[in-house]
Amino acid sequence: MRKPKSKSRELRKQRKFAEQEEVSLLNEWIESQKPDSGSNTLALPPLPSNAPVGRLSDGTFSRYAGSTKFSELPMSKKTLDGLKKSDYVSMTEIQRASLPHALCGRDILGAAKTGSGKTLAFVIPVLEKLHRERWGHEDGVGSIIISPTRELAGQLFDVLKAVGRYHNFSAGLLIGGRKEIDTEKERVNELNILVCTPGRLLQHMDETLNFDCSQVQVLVLDEADRILDVGFKKTLNAIISQLPKHRQTLLFSATQTKSIQDLARLSLKDPEYVGVHEKSTTSTPDRLQQTAMVVPLEQKLDMLWSFIKAHLNSKILVFLSSCKQVKFVFEAFKKLRPGIPLKCLHGKMKQGKRMVIYSQFCEKRSVLFSTDVASRGLDFNKAVDWVVQVDCPEDVASYIHRVGRTARYVSGGRSVLFLMPSEMKMLEKLQAAKVPIQFIKANNKRLQPVSGLFSALLVKDSDLQDLAKRAFVTYLRSIHIQKDKEVFDVMKLPIDEFSASMGLPMTPKLRFLNQKIKGKMMSGIQLDNADKDIASLATGAFREEDLEGQREELDIGNSGEADVEKGFLLSKETEHEGEEKTSELGPILPGTRVLKKKKVADGKNVDNSSLLDQGKREEYYKKMREDLKQADKEDKALDRQRRREKRIKEKMKRKKQTSDSEEDRDEEEDVSASEGEKMGDRKPKRSKIYFDSDSDDGKTTEDREKLVKTDSISLAEQEALALKLLSTMH
Numbered sequence: 070m071r072k073p074k075s076k077s078r079e080l081r082k083q084r085k086f087a088e089q090e091e092v093s094l095l096n097e098w099i100e101s102q103k104p105d106s107g108s109n110t111l112a113l114p115p116l117p118s119n120a121p122v123g124r125l126s127d128g129t130f131s132r133y134a135g136s137t138k139f140s141e142l143p144m145s146k147k148t149l150d151g152l153k154k155s156d157y158v159s160m161t162e163i164q165r166a167s168l169p170h171a172l173c174g175r176d177i178l179g180a181a182k183t184g185s186g187k188t189l190a191f192v193i194p195v196l197e198k199l200h201r202e203r204w205g206h207e208d209g210v211g212s213i214i215i216s217p218t219r220e221l222a223g224q225l226f227d228v229l230k231a232v233g234r235y236h237n238f239s240a241g242l243l244i245g246g247r248k249e250i251d252t253e254k255e256r257v258n259e260l261n262i263l264v265c266t267p268g269r270l271l272q273h274m275d276e277t278l279n280f281d282c283s284q285v286q287v288l289v290l291d292e293a294d295r296i297l298d299v300g301f302k303k304t305l306n307a308i309i310s311q312l313p314k315h316r317q318t319l320l321f322s323a324t325q326t327k328s329i330q331d332l333a334r335l336s337l338k339d340p341e342y343v344g345v346h347e348k349s350t351t352s353t354p355d356r357l358q359q360t361a362m363v364v365p366l367e368q369k370l371d372m373l374w375s376f377i378k379a380h381l382n383s384k385i386l387v388f389l390s391s392c393k394q395v396k397f398v399f400e401a402f403k404k405l406r407p408g409i410p411l412k413c414l415h416g417k418m419k420q421g422k423r424m425v426i427y428s429q430f431c432e433k434r435s436v437l438f439s440t441d442v443a444s445r446g447l448d449f450n451k452a453v454d455w456v457v458q459v460d461c462p463e464d465v466a467s468y469i470h471r472v473g474r475t476a477r478y479v480s481g482g483r484s485v486l487f488l489m490p491s492e493m494k495m496l497e498k499l500q501a502a503k504v505p506i507q508f509i510k511a512n513n514k515r516l517q518p519v520s521g522l523f524s525a526l527l528v529k530d531s532d533l534q535d536l537a538k539r540a541f542v543t544y545l546r547s548i549h550i551q552k553d554k555e556v557f558d559v560m561k562l563p564i565d566e567f568s569a570s571m572g573l574p575m576t577p578k579l580r581f582l583n584q585k586i587k588g589k590m591m592s593g594i595q596l597d598n599a600d601k602d603i604a605s606l607a608t609g610a611f612r613e614e615d616l617e618g619q620r621e622e623l624d625i626g627n628s629g630e631a632d633v634e635k636g637f638l639l640s641k642e643t644e645h646e647g648e649e650k651t652s653e654l655g656p657i658l659p660g661t662r663v664l665k666k667k668k669v670a671d672g673k674n675v676d677n678s679s680l681l682d683q684g685k686r687e688e689y690y691k692k693m694r695e696d697l698k699q700a701d702k703e704d705k706a707l708d709r710q711r712r713r714e715k716r717i718k719e720k721m722k723r724k725k726q727t728s729d730s731e732e733d734r735d736e737e738e739d740v741s742a743s744e745g746e747k748m749g750d751r752k753p754k755r756s757k758i759y760f761d762s763d764s765d766d767g768k769t770t771e772d773r774e775k776l777v778k779t780d781s782i783s784l785a786e787q788e789a790l791a792l793k794l795l796s797t798m799h
């Protein structure tokens with residue numbers, strides 16, 4: 070039954086009044102117990118348990134700086150209920166340190182380790198500010214939260230929706246790559262809270278009629294150092310120019326900017342620097358077990374493949390340096406079917422697909438190959454077990470964010486960084502930045518080479534070959550353009566070997582590198598040396614003894630899976646075992662086939678000097694295809710023969726078992742019968758077995774006769790004869 074109109078109006082009035090009361094109480098509480106500007110609220114003692122909260126009996130208010138529970142903060146019932154509903158009760162350190170300052174309207178520059186709960190440290194002040202301002206639909210955009218990536222924006226939006234579920238604000242997710250821009254344009258002016266990526270926000274600012282951000286109360290930059298980075302500089306400047314100067318600004322990141330210039334761009338007013346883990350001995354989560362190992366460029370894919378095969382029950386996030394790398398490794402590994410679902414995520418994918426992949430990876434055990442698009446902020450629902458950095462991160466900050474996708478909140482996690490010999494300087498930089506990383510040695514005996522398999526795949530699949538070429542060039546270019554030349558030096562890389570390791574029949578042309586070599590020649594360096602430099606294995610640049618002291622074993626634990634990991638990652642205890650592991654590639658392609666193809670297609674066995682001329686290259690390439698076809702034929706024939714041999718063996722075994730049981734039965738039935746009689750009984754049975762089964766294979770009568778005669782020879786002889794017969798038939 071509907072309530073009478075006057076009654077519902079009365080209820081609304083009462084609710085409005087209660088809200089007004091609540092807001093004025095909150096304002097009074099906040100104002101009266103304001104923590105000193107610059108004070109460290111974590112240093113204050115927590116409130117005694119069961120102490121009264123809010124307005125006290127003497128008319129004063131409880132202290133909220135130093136509180137440990139959300140319910141002790143001056144916050145609206147709606148937000149508190151939203152937090153409770155989402156199971157948030159006690160605050161994390163960054164929340165305890167920043168919320169008291171943020172709730173009283175101060176600008177915040179917050180830094181805390183990855184996975185430590187920074188999201189709530191800005192979502193709550195956003196909701197509370199608008200609540201206390203009694204912001205309504207008609208007031209338009211009141212708050213903007215900016216994230217560097219679409220996935221992260223989506224995740225922040227989910228947290229906002231969960232915690233703000235009892236508020237009446239309208240909120241919208243504005244991210245690029247979505248088709249419904251026109252619908253967005255129609256509705257964006259009605260939204261109170263925008264969660265967006267910089268590009269999409271600016272697009273609305275530029276294109277949407279009457280889009281007005283002049284009343285914005287709170288601006289949040291999540292992953293602030295990234296958004297203030299050169300990549301977003303122009304976009305962000307344009308956005309800031311359209312926002313009011315008088316607003317609250319909250320900047321959060323695990324690797325915060327301290328640049329005065331950056332802060333000046335945002336016109337922060339006496340910001341509170343909240344760096345809760347600044348005094349910590351490590352800059353990464355304590356429950357994160359981090360390792361690094363030397364992996365030469367041409368072994369990276371072998372190592373990654375072997376790693377995946379040794380961790381089939383884990384959720385693994387793999388970082389590669391470019392979209393093309395991600396595409397190639399994903400496509401090629403997918404074809405080899407490692408036994409665990411594979412997924413990929415990169416910026417060139419359609420947005421819908423990106424979102425699907427992201428949520429699938431949240432739910433399932435799988436391997437996700439990704440660019441740095443997944444490196445920041447993402448909180449994959451069910452914990453990531455391993456972060457594998459196949460390509461070295463561009464700097465320490467990037468490393469910290471990548472590994473931060475695991476070991477979040479109270480869970481543990483593990484990471485491994487592949488470093489090429491020429492990149493060892495990165496290890497020093499990480500250690501200098503308080504990253505507790507252990508240097509370990511891979512167990513190369515467990516390495517499962519895949520380059521031969523790639524060669525075979527690439528020959529059959531020209532799309533994959535194109536992908537490989539592009540991945541190869543893009544990777545080297547990415548190294549070439551890296552800023553940190555102490556770590557990244559393309560001239561130290563074994564380029565031909567790298568090309569071969571991807572299964573490419575010849576090294577693609579690298580225009581940017583040619584220019585570099587030319588540059589060297591101009592400055593007096595001989596081409597010979599430059600060539601040697603490029604082709605040399607970078608191992609020369611790395612002196613092993615430098616690292617000896619840092620080498621430690623990884624303590625893996627006792628689980629079944631850990632044992633496999635142990636075998637893979639450690640060399641000491643398991644060096645002499647595990648050869649059988651290499652056979653895991655068997656079901657995909659037989660071992661001989663791998664070796665053969667590797668021999669033909671592997672760049673190491675090719676005299677590249679003869680390939681310079683275009684005509685010769687084509688000729689070589691044609692010949693290589695023919696060789697591969699031939700090898701393929703031979704392999705197939707060999708494979709067929711093997712299968713037949715196996716079948717025959719099985720039949721022999723079956724037959725032996727049958728005759729043995731018959732013998733047993735016979736013996737049981739007639740223990741007194743003579744040997745001659747027994748043989749006479751069995752003969753026709755044995756021949757019948759052979760004829761019955763072999764007649765399917767189309768044997769001639771002569772063959773059958775030969776087989777009948779086998780009755781009088783030993784089993785080994787029978788097998789040998791059967792095999793001989795088979796090989797003469799094909």
Ligand SMILES: Nc1ncnc2c1ncn2[C@@H]1O[C@H](COP(=O)(O)OP(=O)(O)OP(=O)(O)O)[C@@H](O)[C@H]1O
Nearest residue numbers: 157159160161183184185186187188323446448478
């Ligand atoms: N007070 C809390 N109580 C329980 N869980 C929390 C609390 N705060 C945050 N979490 C959980 O901790 C995890 C990490 O939080 P969040 O994503 O905010 O971390 P972050 O510091 O922003 O990490 P990053 O630097 O990687 O962006 C999330 O799963 C979140 O739900």
